[in-house]
Amino acid sequence: MIRTIFAAAAAVSLSGLAALAEPAVVMAPGGAGGGYDATARMPFEAMAADGIFTDGATFTNKGGAGGTIGLAEFAGANQGNDNAVMSMGVIMVGGILLNNSPVTLDDVTPLVRLTNDTGVIAVATDSPIQSVEDLVAAMKADLGAVSIAGGSAGGVDHIVMALLAKEAGLDPAKINYIPQESGAESVVAVGGGAVMVAVSGISEFKPMADAGRIKIIAVTSEGRVEGIDAPSLTEAGFPVVVGNWRGIVGAPGMSDAGKAMWLDRFTRMHEGQAWKDILAKQGWEDAFLAGDEFAAFLDAEKERTAAVLKDLGLIQ
Amino acid sequence: MDPVNGLLNGFAVALQPQNLFWCFLGTFMGTAIGVLPGIGPALTIALLLPVTVYIDPTAAFIMFAGIFYGAMYGGSTTSILLNTPGEAGAMMTALEGNRMARKGRGAAALCTAALGSFVAGTIGTIGLTFLAPPIAELAFIFKPQDYFALMLLAFLSVSVVMGSSKVRGFIALFIGLSLGVVGIDKAGGMQRLTFGVPDLLDGVEMTVVLVSLFAIGELLYVSSRYGKQMPNLNPLAGGIWMTREDWKRSWKPWLRGAAFGFPIGALPAGGAEIPTFLSYTVERKLTRHPEEFGHGAIEGVAGPEAANNAAAAGVLVPLLTLGLPTSATAAILLAAFQNYGLQPGPLLFINSGDLVWGLIASLYIGNLMLLVLNLPLAGLWVRLLFVPRPYLYAGILIFSLVGIWGVSNSWVDLAMMFGVGCLGYVMRVYDFPIAPVLIGLILGPMAEEKLRDALAAGQGDPLTLVSTPLSAGLLAIAFLVVTVPALLQWRRSRRIVEPADAE
Numbered sequence: 001m002i003r004t005i006f007a008a009a010a011a012v013s014l015s016g017l018a019a020l021a022e023p024a025v026v027m028a029p030g031g032a033g034g035g036y037d038a039t040a041r042m043p044f045e046a047m048a049a050d051g052i053f054t055d056g057a058t059f060t061n062k063g064g065a066g067g068t069i070g071l072a073e074f075a076g077a078n079q080g081n082d083n084a085v086m087s088m089g090v091i092m093v094g095g096i097l098l099n100n101s102p103v104t105l106d107d108v109t110p111l112v113r114l115t116n117d118t119g120v121i122a123v124a125t126d127s128p129i130q131s132v133e134d135l136v137a138a139m140k141a142d143l144g145a146v147s148i149a150g151g152s153a154g155g156v157d158h159i160v161m162a163l164l165a166k167e168a169g170l171d172p173a174k175i176n177y178i179p180q181e182s183g184a185e186s187v188v189a190v191g192g193g194a195v196m197v198a199v200s201g202i203s204e205f206k207p208m209a210d211a212g213r214i215k216i217i218a219v220t221s222e223g224r225v226e227g228i229d230a231p232s233l234t235e236a237g238f239p240v241v242v243g244n245w246r247g248i249v250g251a252p253g254m255s256d257a258g259k260a261m262w263l264d265r266f267t268r269m270h271e272g273q274a275w276k277d278i279l280a281k282q283g284w285e286d287a288f289l290a291g292d293e294f295a296a297f298l299d300a301e302k303e304r305t306a307a308v309l310k311d312l313g314l315i316q
Numbered sequence: 317m318d319p320v321n322g323l324l325n326g327f328a329v330a331l332q333p334q335n336l337f338w339c340f341l342g343t344f345m346g347t348a349i350g351v352l353p354g355i356g357p358a359l360t361i362a363l364l365l366p367v368t369v370y371i372d373p374t375a376a377f378i379m380f381a382g383i384f385y386g387a388m389y390g391g392s393t394t395s396i397l398l399n400t401p402g403e404a405g406a407m408m409t410a411l412e413g414n415r416m417a418r419k420g421r422g423a424a425a426l427c428t429a430a431l432g433s434f435v436a437g438t439i440g441t442i443g444l445t446f447l448a449p450p451i452a453e454l455a456f457i458f459k460p461q462d463y464f465a466l467m468l469l470a471f472l473s474v475s476v477v478m479g480s481s482k483v484r485g486f487i488a489l490f491i492g493l494s495l496g497v498v499g500i501d502k503a504g505g506m507q508r509l510t511f512g513v514p515d516l517l518d519g520v521e522m523t524v525v526l527v528s529l530f531a532i533g534e535l536l537y538v539s540s541r542y543g544k545q546m547p548n549l550n551p552l553a554g555g556i557w558m559t560r561e562d563w564k565r566s567w568k569p570w571l572r573g574a575a576f577g578f579p580i581g582a583l584p585a586g587g588a589e590i591p592t593f594l595s596y597t598v599e600r601k602l603t604r605h606p607e608e609f610g611h612g613a614i615e616g617v618a619g620p621e622a623a624n625n626a627a628a629a630g631v632l633v634p635l636l637t638l639g640l641p642t643s644a645t646a647a648i649l650l651a652a653f654q655n656y657g658l659q660p661g662p663l664l665f666i667n668s669g670d671l672v673w674g675l676i677a678s679l680y681i682g683n684l685m686l687l688v689l690n691l692p693l694a695g696l697w698v699r700l701l702f703v704p705r706p707y708l709y710a711g712i713l714i715f716s717l718v719g720i721w722g723v724s725n726s727w728v729d730l731a732m733m734f735g736v737g738c739l740g741y742v743m744r745v746y747d748f749p750i751a752p753v754l755i756g757l758i759l760g761p762m763a764e765e766k767l768r769d770a771l772a773a774g775q776g777d778p779l780t781l782v783s784t785p786l787s788a789g790l791l792a793i794a795f796l797v798v799t800v801p802a803l804l805q806w807r808r809s810r811r812i813v814e815p816a817d818a819e
Contacts, residue, residue, distance in 0.1 A: 031362075062725060065500070065517035072514065098505055099517055147773040153505050178772045179502050181765070182647070184640040185584050192456035195773055207639055207659050213456075281657055314505045 024057040025078060027086040029070025031063040036070075039087035039114065039246040042278050043266065049274035052265050066095020066152075072103040078251035082258025085111065089246035090156055093298075093305050097315050098154045105302065109250035109259060110295040112266045115279070116287035117201035117244040119160050119220035120228070122209065124190055132218045132236035135197065136168045144176050149189040150199040153179045154314045156244045157199035160220050160233075162308050167238040172311045190214055201244050202228070203283050245287055247294065263291050319446050322665075326673030330681055335378050338371075339678050342379035343685050346386015351394050353402040353527040353712075353719040357387040358644035365652055373656040374671050378678040380652060381632075384645055385437060385679065388588070388625045389686045392429040393697055396617065397422055400531035400712055402719075404522060405588035405624040407754055408596045410530065412609065412616030419612050422701065426694035427558045428566045428614055429621040434687040435567075436574035436622035440629025441679045443578045444636075451582045451630070452637040458583055460769035461781050465790035466580075467763040470590050473597040473797045474755050477609075484748045491739075492756020495520045496764075503768055515728035524720055525757055528733045529750050531716045533740020535709045540741070566618040569599050573622025581630020584642045588631075589758050591623035629679070636660055636672060 026044065030036030040059060047053040062070035067088065078084035086108065096104050123129045129138055139146050143165070150157030158179070162172035178195060180186045183204035190198035191213045198205075198214070202225065209216045209228070216230045220242045223232055233240040250262055269275050270288045279286055289297055309315045329335060349355045361380050368376045391406030396413030409429060416425040443451065471489075478485045498509045499519030510516040558566070576591040576598075599619040600609050609616060634640040639660035641647035653660050658668055665672050700708070720733050743750055767781075774780030782788040 060725070063518075064726075065514055069514050069517075099500070099514070101514070144775050153503055176772055176775070178769050180769075182641070184634075184642060187640065188455045188458075188584050189460075189769075192459065194459045194769070207661055211638070211661050211663070213638070281655065283654065 022083065023055050024053070025081065025084040026057045026059045027070055027074040027084070028059055028061045029063065029067035029074070029086060029088065029092065031061055034063070035246060036063075036067060036087045036089065037061060038282065039089070039248070042282065043114065043248065043269060043275070046272060046274040046278050047265060047269050050269065050272035052268050052272065065099045065101070067092040068095050068099050068101035068103070071096070071105075071108070072101065075103045075107045075252050080253040080255070081251040082255055082261070084251040085248050085262065086250075087246060088249050090244055090301060090305075093301050094154050094156075094159070094309065097306055097309050105249065105298065107252050109252065109254040110298050111248045111250050111259070111262050111290070112270075113245050113247035113287055113289040113294050113297065114266075114270075115246050115282075115284040117203050118225055118285065119156060119199060119242055119244065120202050120205045120209075120216045120230070121160070121218045121220075121233075122190060122198050122200070122205050122214040122216045123196065124193055125212065125215045127196065127215070129196065130215070130217065132231065132233060132238065135217065136164070136238070138196070139165065139168060139170060139175070143170055143174050146197060147176045147178055147195040148197045148199065149178050149180050149186040149195040151179065151183070151186075153177065154309050154312065155179075156242055158312065159305065159308050160199050160240060160242045161197075162312050163240040163242065164233060164238055166311065167240060172308070173313045187214060202285075243285075243287070247289075259291075266290060322669060322673040323445055323677060325670065326675070326677030327680075329374060329670055329674030330378065330677035335375060335674065335678065336681070338375045338379040339382050339682050340685055342382020343386040343389075343682050343689065344382075345379075346383040346388075347390040347393075347686065347689065348386075349383070350387035350390020350392075350402055350406075353394070353400060353523075353531055353716050355719050355722055356403055356523070356645070357384045358648050359722070360387075361645065361648045361652065365648070365655065368652055368655050373658065373668075374674050376652065376656075377649075377671065377675045378682075380649060381675055381679055382682045382685075384649075385625070385628055385682050386686060388437075388628045389430065389433050389690055391624075392433070392617075392621050393426065393690075396425045396429065397697060397700055398531075398708070398712060399534045400716070401526065403588075404526055404754065404758060405592055405627070406621075407526065407530075407589075407751060408592040408620035409617055409624070411596070411751060412613050415610070415612030416614065416617065417698070417701070421612060421614075422698040423694050424558045424562050424614065425612075425617050426697060427691065428562060428618045430687055430690040430694060431558075432566065432570040432573065432618045432622035433625040433690075434683055435570045436577060436624075436626040437629060437683045437686075438680065439571075439574040440578045440581070440626035441676065441683065443626075444629050444633055444679070445676055448633050448637045451579060452634045452640075454579060454582055455584050455634050455638070455640060455642075459784055459787070460766045460773065461787040462784055462790070463583075464763055464766040464770055464781065465787040465794065466590065467759050467766065469790050469794040469797065470593045470597075471755065471759055471763065472794050474593045475752055476797060476801060477597050477600045478749045478752055484746075485752050488743065488748050488750065488752040489756045492753035492758075493760040494756075495525060495753070496757045496760030502765060503772075513728060515726050519761070520732070520757065521729060522754070522757055524729050524732055525736055526754055527716050527720055528736035529740040529743075529753060531712055532733060532737025533744055533750070535713055536737060536741035537744045538705060538709060562614055565603075565605075565614050569595070569615045569619035570622040572598060573619040573624075574626040577623035577626030577628075578630045581627030582633040582642070583630075584634065584640065586627070586630070587643055588624050588627040591627050592620035593755060593759075595619035595623040632679075636664065636675075639664075 026040050028037040028040035044057045074086045129135050148161050158177050165172045165175050183200045186198040186200050187208050189195045208214050218230050219225045219232050222241050349360050391403040392409045395401040395406040395410035397417050399410050399414040401407045401410045413425045475485050475489050500517050573595045576595050580586040580591045599615040603615050631643050631646050634642050635646045641650045720729050
């Protein structure tokens with residue numbers, strides 16, 4: 001931490017450019033090997049490979065409470081540091097509300113959205129529910145009887161089902177949502193018949209569906225997804241578009257020059273071959289959105305998440 | 317490719333000199349991190365993930381598997397010699413193992429741990445080779461109510477056998493259960509016992525409690541007693557090899573431990589801890605030397621240590637055959653596969669047969685390497701106890717602090733470490749068993765989650781808890797575990813009036 005304080009001091013005392021010729025200070029608000037970790041490290045790998053930013057980076061992993069502990073530490077230590085960035089995503093948007101975090105995303109500088117993992121709804125292959133229509137009919141018949149496995153309470157998977165229930169004219173707070181520790185547990189729960197429906201990201205469920213373990217009945221993108229034989233919820237008549245997106249934010253009070261510099265770096269990185277290779281290797285969906293457009297998107301996500309969590313009774 | 321051909325092919329891959337080197341490197345690193353408190357295989361492999369860019373996948377996975385297996389071996393060493401387990405899976409080993417070490421039988425304990433690990437690890441690997449597909453299906457058969465029943469059984473059976481008195485055992489258990497509820501409630505989002513500290517929102521880190529209770533508590537205890545009573549034990553008093561009697565008493569626990577470890581390790585919520593708890597209980601029940609339990613019974617080392625290693629092989633079953641990661645280490649391994657653009661699952665055996673079978677073959681080789689590495693070292697490790705106590709325990713303190721800091725860089729964890737360490741000291745002074753605290757902490761939240769899963773899926777009907785044959789059977793056994801000893805005691809007290817030769 002001392003290093004980041006020095007870096008912050010350096011950034012204040014020296015003129016902008018001189019301070020920037022040192023390693024970037026990067027926070028990954030999750031454990032090593034997780035989604036936030038990869039979202040923090042991979043862009044720097046790509047930028048180094050394409051010669052966009054070669055000064056290196058010092059990474060700090062700080063997980064916990066939906067990423068809000070890392071967020072608080074990042075915001076506290078890097079006030080006005082043009083050299084500090086952090087990976088984040090939609091889970092953090094909900095995590096801030098659920099954990100009642102004193103530091104929020106209003107305190108940091110939105111830079112770019114990089115990737116997305118579209119959600120999917122799946123059932124057992126021999127389930128009586130074989131389509132979105134079947135699912136909604138079953139929910140209308142007896143909402144409590146449709147047990148749903150997914151990620152943490154109030155996370156993207158929960159939000160998908162809450163929005164679907166709302167679109168179908170049902171009370172989202174009454175859905176029988178059972179949070180699981182991991183996507184793997186959701187797969188066995190639905191594949192083994194312990195629950196009727198499971199929600200997770202494509203990256204986690206597609207291999208299981210390809211192996212014939214579960215059947216995907218819907219995706220949560222706007223249109224269909226190549227390689228998956230299932231309609232989007234929108235196509236099935238329930239306009240619910242939810243993605244587990246991830247991106248990068250800058251330090252609190254980042255200068256306009258610093259912001260412009262990072263946007264330029266990420267934009268060039270996005271066009272480069274190294275990033276394309278990383279997307280392919282990691283199985284990530286490209287969801288690049290930069291600057292003001294990302295800030296507007298982030299505001300919309302915050303608003304929607306807050307509304308859904310309120311409907312679910314998870315926050316006041 | 318059928319298993320036999322696949323395996324022969326795999327040996328051809330794994331026996332190449334460079335792969336042998338990676339295997340050795342992995343097992344060596346694994347042993348080292350297993351010895352260090354706090355640093356586990358998951359973290360180590362995560363830190364090594366970037367190197368996968370530079371070496372080919374087969375070599376990387378052979379090394380990772382070595383780390384995974386090696387960590388299971390290494391954990392037993394510090395448990396036995398210093399009463400400071402580095403991983404939860406090695407906790408049960410400390411109970412009897414450390415008592416043996418204090419009686420000068422440390423080398424025998426290390427030997428039975430190493431041999432048991434080898435035997436069970438090999439059985440587990442054979443299971444992985446030939447039974448992987450059907451064992452993997454267990455994941456889909458086990459329902460939340462079955463897990464709940466399994467955990468309740470592990471819970472009750474351990475509490476019943478542990479400690480000098482049941483009241484102390486239950487107090488310790490409930491301390492663990494209370495620590496287990498700290499954090500955000502997963503289903504409802506309520507904060508429980510967090511006192512507004514954000515670092516507590518995700519609950520109490522198990523490693524922190526494990527290291528603090530054992531290592532810090534032990535350290536405080538030893539230093540508080542140091543002045544009064546100079547330790548004058550000869551660590552080699554019991555020789556450096558297992559006796560004939562030791563062998564006779566070890567081989568059955570090895571096999572039983574493997575029988576617990578492999579299938580439970582293959583379950584998504586199984587892990588390495590539950591089989592070690594069950595194995596310890598069973599050995600304590602079946603032994604012909606019940607009086608030795610609590611004072612250094614070799615069965616209590618052989619069984620849990622075998623269960624621990626067989627579980628490691630079990631974890632690889634759903635990972636390789638279904639692509640299902642069932643533990644933190646498995647999740648990191650899955651990430652490593654994906655780094656290479658490989659998707660574990662049925663297709664992996666077809667598309668990357670060389671890699672998978674090379675990996676499986678390297679597990680056999682790694683196991684043997686670990687045995688060769690650890691067995692001759694047993695006599696050497698024991699000499700660690702000749703190091704004067706002040707130096708030894710200062711070293712443990714440093715390693716523990718560094719290890720805990722490394723887990724999450726959190727000062728709250730460090731503060732908790734001292735609090736829990738003091739608790740561990742008090743518990744030692746007043747003769748409370750320590751293991752039930754950790755059992756409560758590990759199994760409490762899991763049992764709660766599975767209970768709620770089962771009840772939610774069954775819409776609140778309590779009968780759903782006995783709705784599968786397995787859950788009903790396990791709950792019946794759990795019931796017997798509690799009632800039978802009480803019943804026997806009652807009969808024994810009645811028999812006092814009859815002639816004494818009835819025993």
